[in-house]
Amino acid sequence: MASSHRHELGTFTWIHDPAAQAAAPGLLGRSVLSDLDLNRAEVDALVETALWLKGQRERNQPHPYLAGKTLGMLFEHPSTRTRNAFQAGMEQLGGHATFLGANELQLTRGETLPDTAQILSRYVDGIAVRFGEHRNLITFMGGATVPVLNGLTERFHPIEALGDLLTLHDRFGGLKGLKLAYLGDGNNVCHSLMLSGAAAGMHVVVASPEGYQPDPSLVERAQEIAAQAGGSVTLTGDPHEAVRNADAVYTDVHESMGQPNNPAKRAALAPYKVTTGLMAEAKPTGVFMHCLPMRREQEVEAAVADGPQSIIFEQAANRLHMHKAMLLLTLGPSR
Ligand code: CP
Ligand code: NVA
DSSP states (O other), X not given: OOOOEEEEXXXXXXXXXXXXXHHHHHHTTXXXXXXXXXXXXXXXXXXXXXXXXXXXXXXXXXXXXXXXXXEEEXXXXXXXXXXXXXXXXXXXXXXXXXXXXXXXXXXXXXXXXXXXXHHHHHHOXXXXXXXXSHHHXXXXXXXXXXXXXXXXOSSOOHHHHHHHHHHHHHHHSOOTTOEEEEESOOSHHHHHHHHHHHHTTOEEEEEOOTTSSOOHHHHHHHHHHHHHHTOEEEEESOHHHHHTTOXXXXXXXXSOTTOOOOHHHXXXXXXXXXXXXHXXXXXXXXXXXXXXXXXXXXXXXHHHHTSXXXXXXXXXXXXXXXXXXXXXXXXXXXX
């Protein structure tokens, strides 16, 4: 990585590549509610910064760039990866994170989301949130005066998609021109992969049944972004067509958090289960990806999830580095 930018932080030196250098000032103080909040240079900067922070951790180099800063984490739904990547990431950056289960706040007694955001903004330097409904995040923003980072709503999961781009970059040495086939439910993770993948110049193909396709307005936005970046976003009903020559085959659970038990949906999505047969139609170098948590044998065969093409745990590991990059570029560094 180029080392053209130096930012002195006490005894530490923040060395960035030119892309990060260009985008970092733009991200400072900003919220990331969806992938649409980030332009192509900012996506590149996040990936480059995450790679750089990953290297520091691998070399056991201290990197306390957010010393003295605090992140609040307001979660309405359970989380293993997002919550812990924010928590551990903040602490590795020398800061502190505090977990706020939505049920433990005065929200349960009717205090409003904007009032809650006003209060929290006076205590912390940034807030990571997980809301069931995206409109609650928008309402929360009415009172927030510090950066708010979306850790999943029913509509978007930007930090997941960015972590996944980091994993693909690690695996293939770059992103532009890679083909990612997403099979299954066209909701939050799918939306974010379409939008961030498009910004990175990838070819994203979504295979899903009628009734469970991604939001057409987001498909259109993703197609516009892809056209600018030299990539593409296409939809199909045929999982075989989607996975043909894919570099990555990706799926998500068929029933997301907060959704009711729905046998009709499970039946409609069943043909989109990732099987060893489908993986054989991807490139020989093709990988299997899943945001996790997964239901083995529902959306993916265990033989695929636990097989040689699976990079699901690399993906989960890379969440940490992407969360740190997002925290550093939006919150920091400490002065
Ligand atoms: N992939 C993901 O966001 O996992 P968690 O729900 O465990 O945070
Ligand atoms: N679509 C899934 C993603 C979990 C990370 C959900 O919303 O539950």
